[in-house]
Amino acid sequence: MNTLEVTVLQKTPGSSARVKGLGVAISIAIAGMAIFALTHALKHVDYGEVLAVVRHTSTGLIAVASLLVVASYGSLTLYDLLALRTIGRTDVPYRIAALASFTSYPIAHGIGAVALVSPVIRYRIYSCNGLGAVDVANICFLTGLTFWLGNLTALGLSLLSDPGAISLFDYLPRTVNSGLAAALLLAIVAFLIWSWLSPRSIGTRRWPVRLPSGPMVLLQIAIGVFDLGAAALAMYVLIPAGMNIDIFRLTTVFIAATLLGFASHTPAGLGVFDAAILLGLGGEDKEPLIAALLMFRFLYHFLPFVMALGLFGAVEAWRGLRTKREP
DSSP states (O other), X not given: OHHHHHHHOOSOHHHHXXXXXXXXXXXXXXXXXXXXXXXXXXXXXXXXHHHHHHHHSOHHHHHHHHHHHHHHHXXXXXXXXXXXXXXXXXXXXHHHHHHHHHHHHHHHHHHTOXXXXXXXXXXXXXXXXXXXXXXXXXXXXXHHHHHHHHHHHHHHHHHHHOTTTTHHHHOOOHHHHHHXXXXXXXXXXXXXXXXXXXXXXXXXXXXXXXXXXXXXXXXXXXXXXXXXXXXXXXXXXXXXXXXXXXHHHHXXXXXXXHHHHHHHTOGGGTTHHHHHHHHHHOOSOOHHHHHHHHXXXXXXXXXXXXXXXXXXXXXXXXXXHHHHHOO
């Protein structure tokens, strides 16, 4: 752990403290505003009607949503596989990458300390396969890059199709949102061209980070968009048809809610994600949307969190027993 800490956090004490303080302030501000908005949105909600909507949701729709959740988490395993191939570790098999991905993401997001928990879990998995702290740090950076490239690309495309979708909680005019979406997509295209021209790397001598090539960046964007699209569709099929929510509007609000929840550092974006969804999609009749949100939370966050905890605990227990048996 000391090695991992020293390797990953290579910042001067002053700059590290300032960045950390700013991040904490932003997270607290986002969480505070979300709690206020969520408290206001949940006033006068008939929870009996919410439970009735959940009970009357067809098992077929729940099954489709579950398959989409599986597809989303399946694409997440490719984040680690692409990162391993980028740093040249082709010897690590896919099953190890899938294990590291599926245990680190649900547990880290469920606890709410992604930057701390995810590298530790990955280190426990990958260290048994010959990867060191620097390798794990690079993998964490590259998987984060895939997440942001996919999410920001999807957000830009969705905002271009429906600029007013998030105006309810960003309070910006449609023209400003369209301009921001265009600027965002142009920045991603510029990064893609820059990475395509020649091999790129960043970092320091102690922590060199090899950036993905142009074709790999394109693949990262495609996987990130697919991951997010599958998750958004999982929620879309759970929303009653009578609410008449457009898929592009839902996708835009869903991405914005995901990014806000990620920035707040609350466990699974609790409160922040929910407030953004209710503000962006809810009208007068909030009960069906709350019911869909609860079912989505159960399928996408709670079940994977419990499964990942059980899997990681089983792997650790098996390794402990194997170590005791060895002379």
